[in-house]
Amino acid sequence: MSSGAGRIFGPRAINCFTVFSIRTATPADVPHITHIYNQGIEDGIATLEYPLKSEGDMRVWFDDHGERYPVIIATWGDEVVGWAALNPYSHRCAYDGVADLSIYVRRDQRGDGLGQLLMQEIERRAVLHGFHKIVLFALTANGDGRRLYDRRGFREVGIFREQGKLNGKYVDVLVMEKLVKNT
Ligand SMILES: CC(C)(COP(=O)(O)OP(=O)(O)OC[C@H]1O[C@@H](n2cnc3c(N)ncnc32)[C@H](O)[C@@H]1OP(=O)(O)O)[C@@H](O)C(=O)NCCC(=O)NCCS
Numbered sequence: 001m002s003s004g005a006g007r008i009f010g011p012r013a014i015n016c017f018t019v020f021s022i023r024t025a026t027p028a029d030v031p032h033i034t035h036i037y038n039q040g041i042e043d044g045i046a047t048l049e050y051p052l053k054s055e056g057d058m059r060v061w062f063d064d065h066g067e068r069y070p071v072i073i074a075t076w077g078d079e080v081v082g083w084a085a086l087n088p089y090s091h092r093c094a095y096d097g098v099a100d101l102s103i104y105v106r107r108d109q110r111g112d113g114l115g116q117l118l119m120q121e122i123e124r125r126a127v128l129h130g131f132h133k134i135v136l137f138a139l140t141a142n143g144d145g146r147r148l149y150d151r152r153g154f155r156e157v158g159i160f161r162e163q164g165k166l167n168g169k170y171v172d173v174l175v176m177e178k179l180v181k182n183t
Contacts (some may be wrong), residue, residue: 020114022121025071025083027062032080033073033104034058040104045141048164048171069099070125074114081109084118086126089135097132097181103148115148123152123180132181140172154178 025033034055040046041053053061065071065085074082082105089098101122105114126134138145140159154176162170
């Protein structure tokens with residue numbers, strides 16, 4: 001079963017001639033994935049990860065994904081403008097059907113529908129790879145992320161109070177889930 005073929009989306013809006021492609025990421029994309037991820041870290045509402053990641057850090061992360069956990073990228077011409085990934089949720093066999101989501105859009109491309117396209121494709125890949133559910137963990141301050149997840153039909157599971165530290169202060173973390181089987 002092949003899930004790696006590129007897919008063309010767009011034009012995404014009237015009066016817009018931009019055409020995005022979404023495809024499986026390759027090792028050559030890691031520098032761009034790193035750059036976009038570091039923008040998310042700098043923004044301070046996307047992730048608790050700190051400090052910024054090196055390409056080496058992200059290469060290890062990328063190589064750990066293997067066959068079952070796709071990393072996909074969105075391109076606009078030759079430019080990588082966003083990425084999404086399914087990550088292992090737990091090493092326990094009972095949770096084999098659960099994947100954890102990451103999604104990052106380049107700062108200058110946000111709010112224009114790219115997140116929706118990446119989510120649509122990563123959910124399709126999740127089904128192809130036999131996952132039953134996607135879960136995600138988001139900072140409660142991340143309103144853009146929340147709007148996207150709501151729109152994609154994710155359900156709020158709850159909020160971990162003071163779950164992790166950001167800039168030295170404990171912050172709350174929102175947990176959401178979506179059953180993807182048969183969708
Ligand atoms: C969260 C994120 C992935 C959403 O991707 P996106 O391409 O901006 O999302 P979309 O354009 O598909 O928009 C989804 C919704 O959020 C709104 N939105 C997202 N970003 C916005 C922005 N910067 N300004 C205004 N609205 C925004 C869109 O209008 C849309 O709302 P609607 O469906 O009610 O119209 C992106 O903003 C991002 O990369 N943020 C930083 C990293 C991050 O927070 N990742 C998630 C970690 S949990």
